[in-house]
């Protein structure tokens with residue numbers, strides 16, 4: 001899958017803005033393997049404010065890999081909207097939000113097929 005096609009999917013899911021994709025340039029580490037510790041994490045300053053974001057995702061081998069990408073980008077977009085604010089981990093809520101985007105992706109897929 002092409003990066004631009006993937007961005008269109010993200011936009012359909014309400015993840016992202018042009019400036020979000022520009023911001024992420026050089027911050028996405030996409031590896032050509034299917035198994036890894038996939039992640040999205042903020043970089044914080046000395047006062048725990050979010051100053052940067054890093055994403056580690058797989059290449060688009062299959063639907064599962066696309067879902068992982070959507071999941072991590074959903075986390076990233078949330079953090080992007082919190083740039084400059086003090087980071088609150090809030091793990092359960094963040095996981096729930098990212099999983100919801102994965103499910104939305106599957107629902108959209110079903111509608112199109």
Ligand SMILES: [Zn+2]
Nearest residue numbers: 071075095098
């Ligand atoms: Zn997650």
